[in-house]
Amino acid sequence: MTKQFHDNTLSADALDQIFREARSYNGWLDKPVSEDQIQAIYELLKMGPTSANMQPGRFVWCVSQESRDKLAECASEGNQEKIKTAPVVVVIGYDIDFHEELPWLFPHTDAKSWFEGDEDGRIEGAKRNSALQGAYLIIAARAQGLDCGPMSGVDLDKVTEAFFADNPRHKADWVCAIGYGDETTIFGRSPRPDFEKFNRIA
Template sequence: MTDELSDADLDLIFREARSFNGWHDKEVSDQQIHAIYELLKMGPTSANQQPGRFVWCKSEESKKRLADCVSDDNRDKVLTAPVCVIIGYDIDFHEHLPWLFPHTDAKSWFEGDEEGRKESAMRNSVLQGAYLMIAARSLGLDCGPMSGFDAEATTKEFFADQPQYRADWLCSIGYGDKSTIFDRSPRPDFDKFNQLI
């Protein structure tokens, strides 16, 4: 690929994008949710593992259930958002590798190694959550990622019928209310945390 995104596109996705705490009362449609997923699934994961498991809490009932699992500071961020996504992972993702990665017997790489699968699933599902945020921003939506929640309670509440799934973090999606955010926190220059050797 030789094409580059415009400065306006990069501003939308990265430079001007913010993590929102409050939301305008404007719906995120089912079509927009599907469009986000259709983009995020194209992002690379190791051996195309696709371990991310997503619960899109859009109904008032589902958001109330999720709000019971988050810290007090995050309750409104869940309840007032048009949609709040639980980003989870499947520790048995390897069962799907025969069709997701048919080039070789990748399933055998992970059989009998639950801890290794958990590590790989977490790493790759976090990547997929980042792709989710980039996809949402690319489609004109704002994001509010969160980690202030009870992961075990959320797993029990939303993945009870799928015991191999684990909740990892949350992300509200909608049209952000700029009055609910403070000035952007500092971002380090390249030399602060990088080595080019």
């Protein structure tokens, strides 16, 4: 029997929402993001691939005004108001000792042994794969009709101290505001390169 292939491409509207028309927002409408929405974002992002399913991302969802103000104190001046006024700001961090969880996250083999005794290698893998998970977070939020404002303009040591003090093996890497974006706060879209500029097919 011949296998039937189907075009499962998302609709043009869906692709616009997630990629082509999506923007990074600097300001937010006064509209809350619910805990159900937050959990729904995580339920999607966790399904994205990471090396050996290591899942090194550690996320702190700053919802209360107190937590957002504390995070804003760790940010550059230009990012402070964005953080204070967003409904949710997520601290995307990583766990240096993610390998301790691999016996249940990747039970097919002894993956934990691959990373034992190699902290530098674990840090490299944790940074790369948690950054991937942060990208999945943005896609998941946009897929649910929310907008994002990713930021790296924060003092990571201060963010780590403020939000991961209870586990010194967790380190902050960047933050992302989530909410309903105020279109008056965005700039004109910056150029995007054509395929030929930075790609080649070998």
